[in-house]
Amino acid sequence: MMxxxxxxxxxxxxxxxxxxxxxxxxxxxxxxxxxxxxGAGKSSLSKTIMGHYKYEVTNGNIYFEGEDISNLEVSDRAKKGIFLCMQDPMVIEGISNSEFLRTARSEVSSEKVNLYTFIKDMEEVMKKVELDSNMLHRSLNFGFSGGEKKKNEILQMLFLKPKFIILDELDSGLDVDSLRIVCENINEYLNDNPETSVLIITHYTRILDYIKPDYVHVLVDGKIKKTGNSDLAFEIEKNGYSMIGNDIDE
Amino acid sequence: MSKILYVLDDNKNSNYKYNINEDTIIYHFSINGSSDVEINMVKEGVSLYYYYSNINYDNNSFKIKVTHLASNTHSEIFNHGVNVYNNKLTYFVDGIVIKSSSKCICNQDNQIINMNDGKSTICPNLLIDNYDVDSNHAAYIGSFKEDILFYMMSRGISREKANRLLLNGFLINSDSIDKSKIGKFIDEIKNI
Known part of the structure; x- marks a missing residue:
C-alpha cells in the first residue's frame, strides 16, 4: 500500500x-x-508523507497504491485516503467543527453532504469517542483540552474513512482512559476495514499495548537501524536506544 | 443581557461616538471605508465587546479610541481586516485608562490579512495612567498561517477552499453574530 x-x-x-x-x-x-x-526524524517522516511545506524531498519517492505521490498537494494526498493524526492539532477560531468536517467530507468524497445525514452521523461518532455533541458547533479545537483534541482527531479519522492512517504521538497528552477510548475506536475501525494500514509514531510502548504492531522499526538519525516484532519495542523500553547503537552500528 | 448594535458601512467614511453605560456588544462591518470611532466607558462596572471587520480595496484607515472614564470597566476590542489589493490599510487602536479609573480591563486584538502586497500598518497604543489595570494588546499582519492551511488540507480541503473558510471565519469572528443583519457584508466576502 505505502x-x-x-x-x-x-x-x-x-x-x-x-x-x-x-x-x-x-x-x-x-x-x-x-x-x-x-530528533530522529519520526514526526518529520509523518509530515513528509502528508506533504508538509517545511520539508523538501531531495531524492527518492513515496508510492501510495502504486502511484508516486511525492509531488502531490497535501489535500490530494488526503483525498487518496492518507490521514495524519497530528501530534498537536491546530486551533482554528471562526471555523466550527461541523463546518470543517462537512467541508472535508464533501471534498474527500466529491459529493455534497446532506446536512441531516451529516448531523446524525456526527452525533453517533461523537458518542463513540465520548465527546460532547456541543463541541460540534464550537470553533475547531478552540478551548479543547489536550485529550479532547486527540479525540477530535480520531473523530475526523472515523468520519473521513482513510485507507492509510498515521498516528503521530497519539498518546501524548492523553490520560489512560482517553487513550483507551481512542485506541478502541481505532481498533474497531481496523476490524471493520481490514485493508487499512497504520503507521504509529511513538516514543513509548503504552499505545502498542492497545494497537498491536506487526513490525516495529527503530529510527535513528533519519535511518531505520533495526526492525523487529513488538518484542523489540519492549526491549527498547527496558534498555533504551543505546542498545540499538551497540547492535548494529555500521 | 448585553445591548447589541450592528453597524454596516458600505463604501463610505464614517464617524461614531458612543458613551457606554450598560454592557454592550458592537459588531461593526465595513466594506472599503475609513472609520473613526470614539468610545467612552462612562459607567462603573460595564463591559464592551467591539468586533470590527473590514474588507479593504483602496487606501483606508480605521481609528478607534476607547477611554475608560469609570472604574471596573472592561473593554475587549477585536479588529480584523482583509487588505485585498496593493493598497494601504492602517489601524490606529488606542486604549486609555485615566488615573481615577482603577480595576479596569482594557484589551485589544488586531489582525490584518494581506491578500496581495498591500501595505498594512497597525498602531496599537495603551495609555494607562492607573496602576491597578489589566491590559494587553496583540497585532498580526500577514497571510493565513501555513500550518493552519496544512492542517486543513491534510483533511482533504483544497487550498482555495481552506482560504475561503478561513476568510469567512476571520471576518465573521463571533458565533453569536446574527448573519441576517449583515447580508451585504457576507455577499462581499464571496467577492474577495
Missing amino acids: KIENLNVKIKDTDIDILRDFSLEIGSGEVHAIMGPN
Whole structure:
C-alpha cells in the first residue's frame, strides 16, 4: 500500500538533513510502529508523507497504491485516503467543527453532504469517542483540552474513512482512559476495514499495548537501524536506544 | 443581557461616538471605508465587546479610541481586516485608562490579512495612567498561517477552499453574530 524508497528529506531552505536513504514498505492491513529518540526524524517522516511545506524531498519517492505521490498537494494526498493524526492539532477560531468536517467530507468524497445525514452521523461518532455533541458547533479545537483534541482527531479519522492512517504521538497528552477510548475506536475501525494500514509514531510502548504492531522499526538519525516484532519495542523500553547503537552500528 | 448594535458601512467614511453605560456588544462591518470611532466607558462596572471587520480595496484607515472614564470597566476590542489589493490599510487602536479609573480591563486584538502586497500598518497604543489595570494588546499582519492551511488540507480541503473558510471565519469572528443583519457584508466576502 505505502512504499517509501530511498527517501532523502531536508528542511526547506536549509542544509539540515532529516531522512537519509529511508526505505519502508507497508502492506495492506499491516500495522507498523516507528520508535526512536528525540530528533530522529519520526514526526518529520509523518509530515513528509502528508506533504508538509517545511520539508523538501531531495531524492527518492513515496508510492501510495502504486502511484508516486511525492509531488502531490497535501489535500490530494488526503483525498487518496492518507490521514495524519497530528501530534498537536491546530486551533482554528471562526471555523466550527461541523463546518470543517462537512467541508472535508464533501471534498474527500466529491459529493455534497446532506446536512441531516451529516448531523446524525456526527452525533453517533461523537458518542463513540465520548465527546460532547456541543463541541460540534464550537470553533475547531478552540478551548479543547489536550485529550479532547486527540479525540477530535480520531473523530475526523472515523468520519473521513482513510485507507492509510498515521498516528503521530497519539498518546501524548492523553490520560489512560482517553487513550483507551481512542485506541478502541481505532481498533474497531481496523476490524471493520481490514485493508487499512497504520503507521504509529511513538516514543513509548503504552499505545502498542492497545494497537498491536506487526513490525516495529527503530529510527535513528533519519535511518531505520533495526526492525523487529513488538518484542523489540519492549526491549527498547527496558534498555533504551543505546542498545540499538551497540547492535548494529555500521 | 448585553445591548447589541450592528453597524454596516458600505463604501463610505464614517464617524461614531458612543458613551457606554450598560454592557454592550458592537459588531461593526465595513466594506472599503475609513472609520473613526470614539468610545467612552462612562459607567462603573460595564463591559464592551467591539468586533470590527473590514474588507479593504483602496487606501483606508480605521481609528478607534476607547477611554475608560469609570472604574471596573472592561473593554475587549477585536479588529480584523482583509487588505485585498496593493493598497494601504492602517489601524490606529488606542486604549486609555485615566488615573481615577482603577480595576479596569482594557484589551485589544488586531489582525490584518494581506491578500496581495498591500501595505498594512497597525498602531496599537495603551495609555494607562492607573496602576491597578489589566491590559494587553496583540497585532498580526500577514497571510493565513501555513500550518493552519496544512492542517486543513491534510483533511482533504483544497487550498482555495481552506482560504475561503478561513476568510469567512476571520471576518465573521463571533458565533453569536446574527448573519441576517449583515447580508451585504457576507455577499462581499464571496467577492474577495
